Amino acid sequence: MNPELPKPMLDALAREASPTAHPSPDELTAFVERSLVGGETQKVTDHLARCAECREVVFLASNAADDWVAETEDERLVAASGLRFSSVFAASAASAEVMNAPRMAEKPSRKWVPRLVWGVSAAAGIVVVAGLVLQQRFAAPNAAPQLASNEARNISPPAQAEQPLITRQSSAVAVAAPPSVGKPVKSARSKAVPSPSRDAVKTAAQQPFVEMENSAPRAAARVNTLSDSSAATLGGVSPSTAPSVAHAGALGSPVAGAAAARDGATGRLFSAPQASNNVLNTPYARWRITAEGHLEQSTSSGWTRALADQTATFRVVSVVGSDVWAGGDGGVLFHSSDGGRTWSRVAVSSSTGAETAAIVSILFDDFQHGALITESGARYRTTDGGTTWTSQ
Amino acid sequence: MPSAPASEPLKPQPSAAQREFAACHYQASGAQQFGIDEPALAALFAEIVSKRDPAGSDIDERDFLGSIRLEELVLARACANGNERAWEVFLARYRVTLYETAYKIAAEENAARSLADSLYAELYGVDSKGQQRCSKLLYYQGRGSLQGWLRTVVAQEYVNRYRREKRETSLDAALEDGAQFEAPEPEVAVADPRVEAAAAAELAALDADERFLLVSYYLDHRTLAEIAKLQGVHESTISRKLQRVAVGVRRRIQRRMIQSGMSPRQAEEAMDNVDVRDLRVKVDQTLRQETPPPTFYKQKGEPQG
Numbered sequence: 001m002n003p004e005l006p007k008p009m010l011d012a013l014a015r016e017a018s019p020t021a022h023p024s025p026d027e028l029t030a031f032v033e034r035s036l037v038g039g040e041t042q043k044v045t046d047h048l049a050r051c052a053e054c055r056e057v058v059f060l061a062s063n064a065a066d067d068w069v070a071e072t073e074d075e076r077l078v079a080a081s082g083l084r085f086s087s088v089f090a091a092s093a094a095s096a097e098v099m100n101a102p103r104m105a106e107k108p109s110r111k112w113v114p115r116l117v118w119g120v121s122a123a124a125g126i127v128v129v130a131g132l133v134l135q136q137r138f139a140a141p142n143a144a145p146q147l148a149s150n151e152a153r154n155i156s157p158p159a160q161a162e163q164p165l166i167t168r169q170s171s172a173v174a175v176a177a178p179p180s181v182g183k184p185v186k187s188a189r190s191k192a193v194p195s196p197s198r199d200a201v202k203t204a205a206q207q208p209f210v211e212m213e214n215s216a217p218r219a220a221a222r223v224n225t226l227s228d229s230s231a232a233t234l235g236g237v238s239p240s241t242a243p244s245v246a247h248a249g250a251l252g253s254p255v256a257g258a259a260a261a262r263d264g265a266t267g268r269l270f271s272a273p274q275a276s277n278n279v280l281n282t283p284y285a286r287w288r289i290t291a292e293g294h295l296e297q298s299t300s301s302g303w304t305r306a307l308a309d310q311t312a313t314f315r316v317v318s319v320v321g322s323d324v325w326a327g328g329d330g331g332v333l334f335h336s337s338d339g340g341r342t343w344s345r346v347a348v349s350s351s352t353g354a355e356t357a358a359i360v361s362i363l364f365d366d367f368q369h370g371a372l373i374t375e376s377g378a379r380y381r382t383t384d385g386g387t388t389w390t391s392q
Numbered sequence: 393m394p395s396a397p398a399s400e401p402l403k404p405q406p407s408a409a410q411r412e413f414a415a416c417h418y419q420a421s422g423a424q425q426f427g428i429d430e431p432a433l434a435a436l437f438a439e440i441v442s443k444r445d446p447a448g449s450d451i452d453e454r455d456f457l458g459s460i461r462l463e464e465l466v467l468a469r470a471c472a473n474g475n476e477r478a479w480e481v482f483l484a485r486y487r488v489t490l491y492e493t494a495y496k497i498a499a500e501e502n503a504a505r506s507l508a509d510s511l512y513a514e515l516y517g518v519d520s521k522g523q524q525r526c527s528k529l530l531y532y533q534g535r536g537s538l539q540g541w542l543r544t545v546v547a548q549e550y551v552n553r554y555r556r557e558k559r560e561t562s563l564d565a566a567l568e569d570g571a572q573f574e575a576p577e578p579e580v581a582v583a584d585p586r587v588e589a590a591a592a593a594e595l596a597a598l599d600a601d602e603r604f605l606l607v608s609y610y611l612d613h614r615t616l617a618e619i620a621k622l623q624g625v626h627e628s629t630i631s632r633k634l635q636r637v638a639v640g641v642r643r644r645i646q647r648r649m650i651q652s653g654m655s656p657r658q659a660e661e662a663m664d665n666v667d668v669r670d671l672r673v674k675v676d677q678t679l680r681q682e683t684p685p686p687t688f689y690k691q692k693g694e695p696q697g
């Protein structure tokens with residue numbers, strides 16, 4: 001129980017009026033997301049301490065973002081131990097949510113936010129238990145429990161996964177939201193996931209966007225800082241050949257799920273937010289392109305190179321649910337429909353022949369509709385899940 | 393709250409560094425598909441840098457530009473320019489957020505829908521005659537996420553709407569709603585002006601974080617969880633900090649009162665001998681902090697100050 005303040009102190013607090021102008025919504029948002037730079041944080045905090053109206057706005061906005069999980073001290077402790085189990089649990093919750101097509105007018109339920117109120121000792125105990133559980137789970141990824149888990153997430157079993165997606169015809173429901181203002185989709189939580197169909201997954205695939213972005217609020221759509229103006233080239237990559245940043249949103253839509261790309265100027269990596277980063281070969285794994293142009297996937301033991309037998313230099317990777325698209329130099333385009341277990345090469349060609357320019361951007365509005373952009377500026381579109389690509 | 397841009401202010405010219413930054417990140421920004429060319433992107437950077445708060449000017453401009461949400465900024469600007477493709481993307485990404493946020497804030501479906509619809513109209517930005525476009529998205533500067541910005545704007549609109557509707561409620565309607573109008577309580581005079589002076593001096597000496605903590609908890613009656621969430625720490629951390637600040641301030645005020653001539657016993661009594669009823673914080677006292685409007689919407693059309 002916190003002490004009560006004497007009346008003179010309360011009165012003195014209430015008398016203080018802010019002498020400064022109200023911060024813009026941009027600044028208030030950046031304050032909530034802790035992305036203010038320099039002395040701005042101090043300035044905004046000082047204003048908030050004296051302005052009840054802005055405090056009201058900030059708390060309303062913060063409370064409305066109840067699906068945003070701040071990295072608490074306890075979570076940082078867990079992260080320091082190498083296990084981000086909260087992300088795993090959050091991913092489970094997210095997958096359960098997306099599997100159950102949310103009802104529209106339902107009151108949004110509060111998402112589970114891990115709060116370890118028992119202090120460091122309890123956190124340490126949970127970390128140990130979670131570590132043991134995860135260790136057992138990942139010891140035999142093809143064992144029955146893992147498959148059962150995958151089935152719950154509607155991942156095709158390996159036998160089906162051998163079939164390349166290219167042969168898949170467009171039976172999926174297009175899920176891009178219509179450009180009209182309708183009833184909002186509300187998040188709904190359900191524990192039961194009774195063998196959902198692929199269409200259900202696709203329909204629901206647009207839902208985790210909020211959660212994904214919020215789980216790593218500054219990961220997806222930001223441009224990395226250039227520490228030096230001369231850092232326009234690195235490793236022989238010129239600015240003109242710099243691959244694109246993740247296009248999960250700007251060129252596509254949230255339905256595109258996530259994408260990652262290499263910043264040619266700095267060599268830093270961009271990873272779009274994912275629902276989980278610890279699960280091997282699941283649609284929730286994280287992907288990245290390294291500075292060397294290798295495609296890598298996160299696993300329980302770190303980053304593992306995918307398509308290691310390919311000599312191509314990859315430029316961009318895009319993830320739509322369990323569909324992963326990776327493009328790179330020479331117009332190479334690879335596709336996996338099972339979260340990276342199996343890959344197939346996809347031909348991209350126009351009337352003038354096969355595309356040879358590097359693919360620098362891949363974006364999907366949904367599972368069926370996507371586009372890619374080459375370094376030369378050529379654009380290709382697909383409306384059948386990547387079976388055919390048409391030059392624009 | 394932020395002011396609207398002037399009708400057609402003199403736009404700042406992009407510097408060489410801004411042009412270089414635009415060239416470097418043009419493709420990554422996705423501006424091309426929304427019909428924003430490279431010079432326009434550079435001009436957008438120049439505009440944002442020119443509106444940059446001087447408090448953040450100790451950060452290198454390139455670092456500052458690197459910290460903005462480029463893709464979301466481009467999307468917002470393209471929407472403000474009326475690009476249809478951008479609107480498709482925007483609605484696909486943020487429509488749910490907009491309505492869900494409105495619902496969470498208003499907590500009542502009709503009010504939430506009305507709130508979100510009105511905000512959507514402002515985001516779309518066509519005037520009543522459908523001729524001139526002045527989208528609220530023009531105010532988005534990419535400092536935080538577009539999603540977070542939408543939440544903030546919804547919250548602002550809700551607060552403004554609440555204040556507006558409250559002002560417009562007639563006495564009869566309030567009486568019908570069962571409102572009770574009690575006589576204002578007389579101000580409890582502080583027995584000794586030295587108490588007030590000591591309290592004011594010590595509170596003024598607090599840093600912004602500590603003051604924010606005190607007012608959020610004691611004046612706004614925010615819960616520890618709410619404050620902890622906003623600050624990104626655990627609520628036990630907030631509780632400890634609150635305890636430390638409150639006790640520390642109290643002790644320093646007492647010390648100051650003793651220095652000003654009070655006996656230790658008098659100082660103790662001045663701090664402790666408070667009627668429980670006096671500890672109630674009245675809403676009008678809280679609202680007294682507010683600098684008067686203009687708020688976000690009232691300044692529309694006025695040049696940026």
